[in-house]
Amino acid sequence: MNARPGGFSVSREVLFAFAALAVVLGLGSVFHAHGLFFKPETHALALWAVSGYGILACGMTVVIVTAGIDLSVGSLVALAGIVFAMGTMNAEWPGWIAVPAAVLVGAACGLFSGTLVALLRLQPFIATLAMMAFARGMAKWLTGGVKVQKMPPPATVEALNAKLAIFGVDVSISVFLFLGCVALTASFLRALRFGRYVYAIGDNEEAARLSGVPVRLTKTLAYVLCGALAGLAGVLFAAVERQGNPDAGVGYELTAIAMVVVGGTSLMGGRGGVVLTVLGALTIGYLRKILDINGVPTPQQLMITGGIIVLAVLVQSLKTEG
Amino acid sequence: MTAALARLSGIGKIFSGHAVLEDVDFELRAGEVHVLAGENGAGKSTLIKILGGVHAADAGEVVVGGIPRRFRSVQEAARAGVAVIHQELSLAPALSVEDNLFLGRERRGFLGVVSARAQRRAARALLQRVGLAVDPRVAVGALPVAARQLVEIAKALGQDARVIAMDEPTSSLARTEAERLFALIEELKRGGAGIVYITHRMEEIYRLADRISVLRDGRMILTRPAGELDRATLVRAMVGRPLDEQIHREPVPPGAEVLAADAVTVRGRTGLLLAGVGFALRAGEVLGVAGLAGSGSSDLLHALFGDRRAEFRGLRIGGRPAQVRSPREAMGRGIALLTADRKRSGLCLSLSVAENATLAALPQLSPGGIRRPRREAAAAARGVTALRIRCRSAAQTVRTLSGGNQQKVAFAKWIETRPRVLLLDEPTRGIDVGAKHEVYDLINRWTAEGMGILLVSSELPELLGLADRVIVLHRGRLTAQLDRREATPDRVIAAALGGEDRGGTAA
Numbered sequence: 001m002n003a004r005p006g007g008f009s010v011s012r013e014v015l016f017a018f019a020a021l022a023v024v025l026g027l028g029s030v031f032h033a034h035g036l037f038f039k040p041e042t043h044a045l046a047l048w049a050v051s052g053y054g055i056l057a058c059g060m061t062v063v064i065v066t067a068g069i070d071l072s073v074g075s076l077v078a079l080a081g082i083v084f085a086m087g088t089m090n091a092e093w094p095g096w097i098a099v100p101a102a103v104l105v106g107a108a109c110g111l112f113s114g115t116l117v118a119l120l121r122l123q124p125f126i127a128t129l130a131m132m133a134f135a136r137g138m139a140k141w142l143t144g145g146v147k148v149q150k151m152p153p154p155a156t157v158e159a160l161n162a163k164l165a166i167f168g169v170d171v172s173i174s175v176f177l178f179l180g181c182v183a184l185t186a187s188f189l190r191a192l193r194f195g196r197y198v199y200a201i202g203d204n205e206e207a208a209r210l211s212g213v214p215v216r217l218t219k220t221l222a223y224v225l226c227g228a229l230a231g232l233a234g235v236l237f238a239a240v241e242r243q244g245n246p247d248a249g250v251g252y253e254l255t256a257i258a259m260v261v262v263g264g265t266s267l268m269g270g271r272g273g274v275v276l277t278v279l280g281a282l283t284i285g286y287l288r289k290i291l292d293i294n295g296v297p298t299p300q301q302l303m304i305t306g307g308i309i310v311l312a313v314l315v316q317s318l319k320t321e322g
Numbered sequence: 323m324t325a326a327l328a329r330l331s332g333i334g335k336i337f338s339g340h341a342v343l344e345d346v347d348f349e350l351r352a353g354e355v356h357v358l359a360g361e362n363g364a365g366k367s368t369l370i371k372i373l374g375g376v377h378a379a380d381a382g383e384v385v386v387g388g389i390p391r392r393f394r395s396v397q398e399a400a401r402a403g404v405a406v407i408h409q410e411l412s413l414a415p416a417l418s419v420e421d422n423l424f425l426g427r428e429r430r431g432f433l434g435v436v437s438a439r440a441q442r443r444a445a446r447a448l449l450q451r452v453g454l455a456v457d458p459r460v461a462v463g464a465l466p467v468a469a470r471q472l473v474e475i476a477k478a479l480g481q482d483a484r485v486i487a488m489d490e491p492t493s494s495l496a497r498t499e500a501e502r503l504f505a506l507i508e509e510l511k512r513g514g515a516g517i518v519y520i521t522h523r524m525e526e527i528y529r530l531a532d533r534i535s536v537l538r539d540g541r542m543i544l545t546r547p548a549g550e551l552d553r554a555t556l557v558r559a560m561v562g563r564p565l566d567e568q569i570h571r572e573p574v575p576p577g578a579e580v581l582a583a584d585a586v587t588v589r590g591r592t593g594l595l596l597a598g599v600g601f602a603l604r605a606g607e608v609l610g611v612a613g614l615a616g617s618g619s620s621d622l623l624h625a626l627f628g629d630r631r632a633e634f635r636g637l638r639i640g641g642r643p644a645q646v647r648s649p650r651e652a653m654g655r656g657i658a659l660l661t662a663d664r665k666r667s668g669l670c671l672s673l674s675v676a677e678n679a680t681l682a683a684l685p686q687l688s689p690g691g692i693r694r695p696r697r698e699a700a701a702a703a704r705g706v707t708a709l710r711i712r713c714r715s716a717a718q719t720v721r722t723l724s725g726g727n728q729q730k731v732a733f734a735k736w737i738e739t740r741p742r743v744l745l746l747d748e749p750t751r752g753i754d755v756g757a758k759h760e761v762y763d764l765i766n767r768w769t770a771e772g773m774g775i776l777l778v779s780s781e782l783p784e785l786l787g788l789a790d791r792v793i794v795l796h797r798g799r800l801t802a803q804l805d806r807r808e809a810t811p812d813r814v815i816a817a818a819l820g821g822e823d824r825g826g827t828a829a
Contacts, residue, residue, distance in 0.1 A: 190693075191692060192688075192692060193688040193692070193693055195693075196677065196681070196693065199670070199673060200670050200677070200681055203670035203671065203673055206667045207661075207666075207669055207670055208670065210659065210661060210667055210668075211681045211682040211735060212653045212682055212685075213681070270670065270672050271672060
């Protein structure tokens with residue numbers, strides 16, 4: 001059983017993903033950096049650091065369950081960030097126009113990738129690799145290759161950096177947006193017919209098609225959703241940096257894929273889910289945080305992260321035996 | 323008789339808490355064909371996978387060549403002289419025939435470099451033994467299934483195995499190829515090898531077997547010399563109850579026309595797959611479509627389901643002119659297609675029984691695109707009950723069901739859409755005797771309820787036993803149209819070979 005639509009019982013996959021997170025949290029309580037790990041602020045910051053990537057990972061999950069992949073989300077972060085920054089800073093759009101505009105640009109790029117995959121039957125890897133290059137180029141072209149900045153930053157940018165006090169701890173708005181995206185994608189996959197179609201296509205596209213599943217529409221929508229979420233993530237990353245950076249988001253698609261995979265969603269499609277991805281995102285996010293507070297330098301952090309990905313996926317593959 | 327080549331004793335195997343084999347004893351002697359019979363899910367394949375090193379037994383002992391073994395891999399088993407020809411072909415499609423034949427045991431020459439010439443020579447010799455005339459340099463993926471099956475057999479021969487297990491080796495072979503295989507088996511027997519042979523075909527069992535063992539629900543029911551085991555006893559041992567080998571068809575007075583066409587034409591890449599085939603199907607009727615491989619019978623079903631681009635002349639559904647341009651459109655008009663290959667195109671194997679059973683009817687079950695878990699659960703429960711699907715729960719993964727139960731899930735998926743026309747493409751392929759009879763009962767029940775069924779089956783007794791009328795195709799052309807009394811095996815075969823040509827269309 002996996003975290004599948006309709007099934008709300010705690011599945012083995014979820015238990016495994018929880019176990020991985022528990023191991024990392026256990027490490028944190030051993031290497032607590034003089035009690036720093038036990039401070040609520042540390043956790044608020046860890047969640048904040050995860051949220052942008054986590055939003056990417058939610059959309060990525062939907063695409064991966066269809067047995068696809070989206071390599072373009074990192075570039076879409078840059079492109080959407082540019083649209084948002086130019087809108088708020090240069091054109092002085094209000095937030096209710098600038099944010100949806102950036103999300104729409106992401107969705108439009110997703111629509112394009114999705115069309116290439118679903119209608120023209122390009123391999124997802126290739127179609128989104130092309131979109132990755134195209135969107136990056138577009139971001140640079142729009143800005144002439146320079147960053148978009150304005151001092152002082154517009155009110156919308158500051159509003160997105162606001163924090164809400166939860167039990168006396170300041171939690172960034174982006175954490176709540178992340179949770180909102182989790183709820184959104186999870187309910188898409190579980191509560192909508194669309195979600196069932198996503199799993200069926202990922203498991204056996206031919207059987208799904210011959211059962212009347214609208215394969216092309218469903219696949220296209222998966223990429224649209226992934227692109228729209230990448231657009232939203234792009235807004236958040238731009239807001240944090242208080243600028244639109246055409247070089248932002250490089251390699252983020254790989255972080256998002258790592259989060260999905262560590263959670264236990266199979267790249268073969270048809271299995272997995274957003275709850276797993278959240279656990280995978282937290283596992284990777286907390287690992288980084290713990291290494292951070294213990295002063296482990298970035299090169300070693302990356303090496304350890306690589307090891308953890310292999311380890312997590314190996315453990316995941318054990319459970320599918322027999 | 324001669325000594326045992328292999329002996330398995332007290333074998334037990336548990337898959338995810340479910341005992342697949344329990345205390346099974348099995349022995350293979352030199353120079354014998356030992357047929358392993360049993361229904362799907364009885365544990366036959368698991369047993370030979372244990373013998374071949376694919377699975378490790380959880381209990382019991384494996385003795386090969388007088389030495390107790392614990393094979394940890396297929397390679398280890400191969401070194402001990404055991405070769406298994408699996409049902410799911412285990413060849414690498416992108417590699418050439420010769421590379422597949424010697425995969426893992428390449429002929430090494432000077433400095434350990436693979437010796438291409440020696441390998442090619444050996445490959446040619448092996449292919450000749452199995453009677454396969456292909457260039458050993460061709461990629462396996464480019465060969466038809468039957469040829470691949472023969473490559474697989476050649477591969478086992480190349481290992482000089484003394485213990486050879488074959489899991490339904492003739493399932494995709496044509497008559498002449500199967501004959502060639504039987505001759506080869508005789509040759510292997512004379513050479514002192516022992517052969518474990520799994521098949522569902524009665525004729526093959528009695529043609530080949532020296533001894534027969536029957537597995538049922540993971541237990542060994544009996545082992546006897548073939549001469550001392552009559553068919554009735556064998557079937558009873560397999561099914562666990564006496565079973566009528568006759569196929570019952572309860573004819574229903576035909577009702578109104580549900581699906582008909584004056585001419586269906588399908589163009590393939592190299593020519594016409596179907597050339598103006600006409601037919602008419604009425605409510606309560608089973609119309610059989612007979613034909614050899616390449617006759618276009620399967621193409622006819624796929625065309626009517628909107629899955630093949632086809633030209634229709636005078637297509638009528640429910641008596642009214644209609645079109646089908648996609649599976650969705652066909653479904654909307656009350657047509658359902660059960661495909662011939664349930665694993666490839668029929669089921670989502672890693673999804674649950676419930677998810678598969680509700681997939682086609684999901685639009686009706688989830689109005690407005692929003693799922694109604696309770697409705698879905700009710701629909702799944704209906705399917706499980708109506709088709710008597712044996713599963714632990716509707717949440718069980720379809721992959722873990724036996725072939726017969728998987729097929730019933732595929733049926734359940736379509737019945738939930740309440741079709742008026744059921745297109746059945748090889749509905750009993752690869753399922754056991756008991757499940758076959760359940761399918762026959764269902765066909766009777768559904769036609770009694772007014773459904774029209776178009777049936778394609780390569781098993782002639784089944785086709786003639788069930789069909790009220792038969793149309794025969796030969797290379798995309800209609801060569802005969804026979805009612806139940808006229809449809810004798812001789813006439814159908816003659817027409818399938820192109821004989822009795824009565825022109826193109828018929829009403």
